[in-house]
Amino acid sequence: MRIKYNAPVILTFTFISALVLILSSTLLPFLTESWFMVPGKGGFAPSRIQNWVSLVSHVIGHANWTHLIANFSLILLIGPILEERYGSRSLLEMIFLTALVTGVLNVFLFSKGLLGASGVAFMMILLASFTNFKKGEIPLTFVLIVVLYLGRELVNSLAANSISEFAHIIGGFCGSLFGFFKTPASKA
DSSP: OOOOOOOHHHHHHHHHHHHHHHHHHTTOTTHHHHHSOBOOTTTOOTTOHHHHHHHHHTTTOOSSHHHHHHHHHHHHHHHHHHHHHHOHHHHHHHHHHHHHHHHHHHHHHOSSOBOSSHHHHHHHHHHHTTTTOOTTOOOHHHHHHIIIIIHHHHHHTTSOSSOOHHHHHHHHHHHHHHHHHOOOOOOO
16 A cells, blocks of 8 residues: 555645745744735735735745644645546636635735635635536535535624634635536546
Protein backbone atom coordinates (compact mmCIF):
# COMPACT_ATOMS: atom_id res chain seq x y z
CA MET A 1 0.00 0.00 0.00
CA ARG A 2 1.17 3.52 -0.78
CA ILE A 3 -0.08 7.01 -0.02
CA LYS A 4 -1.65 8.66 -3.06
CA TYR A 5 -1.75 12.39 -3.77
CA ASN A 6 -5.44 11.93 -4.53
CA ALA A 7 -6.67 15.53 -4.79
CA PRO A 8 -3.83 17.65 -6.19
CA VAL A 9 -5.64 21.00 -6.08
CA ILE A 10 -6.94 20.55 -2.54
CA LEU A 11 -3.71 19.11 -1.15
CA THR A 12 -1.52 21.74 -2.82
CA PHE A 13 -3.84 24.51 -1.57
CA THR A 14 -3.58 23.04 1.95
CA PHE A 15 0.20 22.68 1.93
CA ILE A 16 0.80 26.17 0.49
CA SER A 17 -1.51 27.71 3.10
CA ALA A 18 0.29 25.86 5.91
CA LEU A 19 3.70 26.89 4.54
CA VAL A 20 2.63 30.55 4.36
CA LEU A 21 1.44 30.38 7.97
CA ILE A 22 4.70 28.74 9.11
CA LEU A 23 6.79 31.36 7.30
CA SER A 24 4.71 34.30 8.54
CA SER A 25 4.83 32.92 12.09
CA THR A 26 8.62 32.54 12.06
CA LEU A 27 10.95 34.02 9.46
CA LEU A 28 8.72 36.45 7.54
CA PRO A 29 6.22 38.11 9.93
CA PHE A 30 5.17 40.62 7.24
CA LEU A 31 4.33 37.94 4.66
CA THR A 32 0.63 37.40 5.37
CA GLU A 33 -0.23 41.08 5.71
CA SER A 34 1.77 42.04 2.61
CA TRP A 35 0.79 39.30 0.16
CA PHE A 36 -2.07 37.22 1.62
CA MET A 37 -4.56 39.74 2.99
CA VAL A 38 -6.74 41.84 0.72
CA PRO A 39 -7.05 45.39 2.07
CA GLY A 40 -10.40 46.88 2.87
CA LYS A 41 -12.04 49.96 1.39
CA GLY A 42 -9.59 52.83 1.27
CA GLY A 43 -6.57 50.57 1.77
CA PHE A 44 -6.28 49.27 -1.78
CA ALA A 45 -3.46 51.03 -3.63
CA PRO A 46 -3.62 50.27 -7.38
CA SER A 47 0.12 51.01 -7.67
CA ARG A 48 1.01 48.14 -5.28
CA ILE A 49 1.32 44.79 -7.03
CA GLN A 50 0.70 43.05 -3.68
CA ASN A 51 -2.82 44.51 -3.58
CA TRP A 52 -3.66 43.03 -6.97
CA VAL A 53 -2.21 39.62 -6.05
CA SER A 54 -4.05 39.62 -2.71
CA LEU A 55 -7.42 39.88 -4.48
CA VAL A 56 -6.99 36.13 -4.98
CA SER A 57 -4.14 35.11 -2.65
CA HIS A 58 -6.01 36.16 0.51
CA VAL A 59 -7.51 32.65 0.65
CA ILE A 60 -4.01 31.28 1.34
CA GLY A 61 -3.29 33.55 4.33
CA HIS A 62 -4.57 32.69 7.81
CA ALA A 63 -4.33 34.52 11.12
CA ASN A 64 -3.25 31.47 13.14
CA TRP A 65 -3.41 27.67 13.30
CA THR A 66 -6.94 27.63 14.69
CA HIS A 67 -8.12 29.69 11.72
CA LEU A 68 -6.31 27.46 9.21
CA ILE A 69 -7.50 24.20 10.80
CA ALA A 70 -11.11 25.40 10.95
CA ASN A 71 -11.08 26.16 7.22
CA PHE A 72 -9.10 23.17 6.01
CA SER A 73 -10.92 20.58 8.09
CA LEU A 74 -13.93 21.35 5.87
CA ILE A 75 -11.93 21.81 2.67
CA LEU A 76 -10.04 18.53 3.14
CA LEU A 77 -13.30 16.72 3.87
CA ILE A 78 -15.37 18.06 0.96
CA GLY A 79 -12.72 19.15 -1.53
CA PRO A 80 -11.48 15.75 -2.75
CA ILE A 81 -15.06 14.67 -3.51
CA LEU A 82 -15.64 17.86 -5.50
CA GLU A 83 -12.27 17.56 -7.25
CA GLU A 84 -13.18 14.05 -8.37
CA ARG A 85 -16.67 15.15 -9.47
CA TYR A 86 -15.72 18.35 -11.33
CA GLY A 87 -12.06 17.75 -12.15
CA SER A 88 -8.96 19.48 -10.84
CA ARG A 89 -8.91 22.31 -13.35
CA SER A 90 -12.59 23.12 -12.88
CA LEU A 91 -12.29 23.12 -9.08
CA LEU A 92 -9.23 25.35 -9.27
CA GLU A 93 -11.22 27.78 -11.45
CA MET A 94 -14.06 27.77 -8.89
CA ILE A 95 -11.63 28.46 -6.03
CA PHE A 96 -10.01 31.26 -8.04
CA LEU A 97 -13.34 32.88 -8.94
CA THR A 98 -14.65 32.64 -5.37
CA ALA A 99 -11.44 34.22 -4.06
CA LEU A 100 -11.58 36.99 -6.68
CA VAL A 101 -15.24 37.83 -6.04
CA THR A 102 -14.84 37.95 -2.25
CA GLY A 103 -11.59 39.94 -2.59
CA VAL A 104 -13.00 42.56 -4.96
CA LEU A 105 -16.22 42.97 -2.98
CA ASN A 106 -14.24 43.35 0.25
CA VAL A 107 -12.18 46.17 -1.29
CA PHE A 108 -15.34 48.03 -2.31
CA LEU A 109 -17.62 47.32 0.65
CA PHE A 110 -15.63 46.83 3.86
CA SER A 111 -12.97 48.78 5.71
CA LYS A 112 -11.28 45.72 7.28
CA GLY A 113 -8.79 43.52 5.49
CA LEU A 114 -9.78 39.97 4.55
CA LEU A 115 -7.79 36.74 4.78
CA GLY A 116 -8.55 33.05 5.01
CA ALA A 117 -10.22 30.30 3.02
CA SER A 118 -13.63 30.37 4.71
CA GLY A 119 -15.32 31.74 1.58
CA VAL A 120 -13.88 28.80 -0.36
CA ALA A 121 -15.02 26.38 2.37
CA PHE A 122 -18.57 27.76 2.15
CA MET A 123 -18.45 27.58 -1.65
CA MET A 124 -17.62 23.89 -1.31
CA ILE A 125 -20.33 23.26 1.27
CA LEU A 126 -23.04 24.66 -1.02
CA LEU A 127 -21.54 23.04 -4.13
CA ALA A 128 -21.48 19.64 -2.41
CA SER A 129 -25.22 19.86 -1.80
CA PHE A 130 -25.68 19.55 -5.59
CA THR A 131 -24.31 16.01 -5.77
CA ASN A 132 -27.54 14.56 -7.22
CA PHE A 133 -28.66 17.68 -9.09
CA LYS A 134 -30.87 17.22 -12.14
CA LYS A 135 -32.00 20.01 -14.44
CA GLY A 136 -35.37 21.44 -13.44
CA GLU A 137 -35.00 20.35 -9.80
CA ILE A 138 -33.73 22.04 -6.68
CA PRO A 139 -32.15 19.55 -4.27
CA LEU A 140 -33.70 19.62 -0.80
CA THR A 141 -30.16 19.22 0.61
CA PHE A 142 -29.31 22.55 -1.04
CA VAL A 143 -32.34 24.26 0.54
CA LEU A 144 -31.48 22.87 3.98
CA ILE A 145 -27.80 23.85 3.69
CA VAL A 146 -28.80 27.39 2.68
CA VAL A 147 -31.14 27.66 5.66
CA LEU A 148 -28.66 26.15 8.14
CA TYR A 149 -25.31 27.52 7.04
CA LEU A 150 -26.16 30.81 5.39
CA GLY A 151 -28.97 31.51 7.84
CA ARG A 152 -26.46 31.11 10.67
CA GLU A 153 -24.05 33.48 8.91
CA LEU A 154 -26.75 36.13 8.47
CA VAL A 155 -27.55 35.94 12.19
CA ASN A 156 -23.84 35.97 13.12
CA SER A 157 -23.23 39.01 10.91
CA LEU A 158 -25.20 41.06 13.44
CA ALA A 159 -22.65 40.27 16.18
CA ALA A 160 -19.46 42.25 16.68
CA ASN A 161 -16.62 39.83 15.91
CA SER A 162 -13.56 39.51 13.69
CA ILE A 163 -15.15 36.91 11.40
CA SER A 164 -16.12 37.88 7.87
CA GLU A 165 -19.57 36.38 7.56
CA PHE A 166 -19.72 38.32 4.30
CA ALA A 167 -17.01 36.06 2.81
CA HIS A 168 -18.95 33.00 3.97
CA ILE A 169 -22.17 34.27 2.38
CA ILE A 170 -20.48 35.26 -0.89
CA GLY A 171 -18.61 31.94 -0.99
CA GLY A 172 -21.92 30.11 -0.49
CA PHE A 173 -23.50 32.20 -3.24
CA CYS A 174 -20.63 31.27 -5.60
CA GLY A 175 -21.01 27.59 -4.69
CA SER A 176 -24.73 27.81 -5.44
CA LEU A 177 -24.10 29.32 -8.86
CA PHE A 178 -21.45 26.72 -9.65
CA GLY A 179 -23.85 23.97 -8.53
CA PHE A 180 -26.56 25.17 -10.88
CA PHE A 181 -24.37 25.96 -13.88
CA LYS A 182 -21.15 23.92 -13.70
CA THR A 183 -21.15 20.54 -15.42
CA PRO A 184 -19.42 17.69 -13.59
CA ALA A 185 -16.45 16.13 -15.33
CA SER A 186 -17.34 13.18 -17.51
CA LYS A 187 -16.17 9.78 -16.35
CA ALA A 188 -14.11 7.85 -18.86
